[in-house]
Amino acid sequence: MEEQGRVLTVPEALVNRRATRRFDPNHPLSDDLLKRILGLAACAPSSTNLQPWRFLVVRTEKNRARLRACAFNQPKVTDAPVMVIVLGYKNAYETHLEPMLANRVELGAMTTDGAAEVKARVSRSFPNNPDLATWALRSSMLASMSMLVAAESLGVASAPMEGFDHARVKEEFGVPDDHIVCCLVALGHALATDPFPGRFGLTEVCYEEHFGQPWTLGEPETLL
């Protein structure tokens, strides 16, 4: 395992994380660190535990250059040693419900009756969901945030990216129509610390009890 220094607490990692602008192209990411970050990302919660996220990990120079061409030629796509294309799998309920439930019963986390109940409920409700893309996006973005904060805690810089040509990414990397592209995540090491771009206070983003009703509790005394 690569030397990492102290693993950060959650408040430290959330407060310190920046969307890295410039990655060091000469500083690779070890396999061990990459696997740990992806494994932690996959601990995210998901609807019915169906885990519809898929991580398409792009590391070769050639493929990062192909991805960069899909992402408005942003240099960080080739400077970062690892690019993760986060996908959302719309039909996870068709192929992954049974293995997920079997594992859950095996772990003692559910009875066989409980599993049968979930299976019946999913079979009733999922095929009628007119927007499985939104369904898959929700859980996959939870996993994306888990990836970002896990990376930060282990001393790895990251950048989430939304600006790219979705159709072209799908075409270049063979992503089928039952998957959506949720976002890209660059992972590596920063060349410089990016400045804090600011956040709105809770007074601006919180409401009490009803939409529009002002937030009266004030701001946190401390985040860290």
Added chain:
Amino acid sequence: MEEQGRVLTVPEALVNRRATRRFDPNHPLSDDLLKRILGLAACAPSSTNLQPWRFLVVRTEKNRARLRACAFNQPKVTDAPVMVIVLGYKNAYETHLEPMLANRVELGAMTTDGAAEVKARVSRSFPNNPDLATWALRSSMLASMSMLVAAESLGVASAPMEGFDHARVKEEFGVPDDHIVCCLVALGHALATDPFPGRFGLTEVCYEEHFGQPWTLGEPETLL
């Protein structure tokens, strides 16, 4: 500040977090802890730093009962002392771009020229985005995950919820049409530790270089 014990590291919080099934209705959440959790959630990254998440915090018994009626009568909605309705604000670019950029310049994180450039780019691209709901959902789910992991690290149990009647929540809580309901988050203290429901291995959810190309790096040696 309420007694919390040791603040967890990111790997600890991601691995230990469970979607809590049963909350202790007699164990409230202090204002200080709530503000800190929301403040940490608001550290999430967002597209153009527009922070389109809005947290509608429901704490009164009467309003939690109203929310429960919108959420298939699930007991956790009234058992948990705090329910957060996470909203996504579709038109954040119209009302919040200028104050965000002004703050960023003030913090020295951007030049006035840089801010003018961002403003021009947003004015060109955002009004043509045919799906601002998806745009707002992405960042708001990043903030939701930040909320869950922040809560866990501070000894607060949580449960993300997707099963509810979106239209009815909007109606009951006065949410206007330029906002979407992303998810609900219950916060409080667990009556019992929920069992680990299992996760697929990286071999199941990762691809290398191209969609469908098997993951050969294996599983992480350790997550914690």
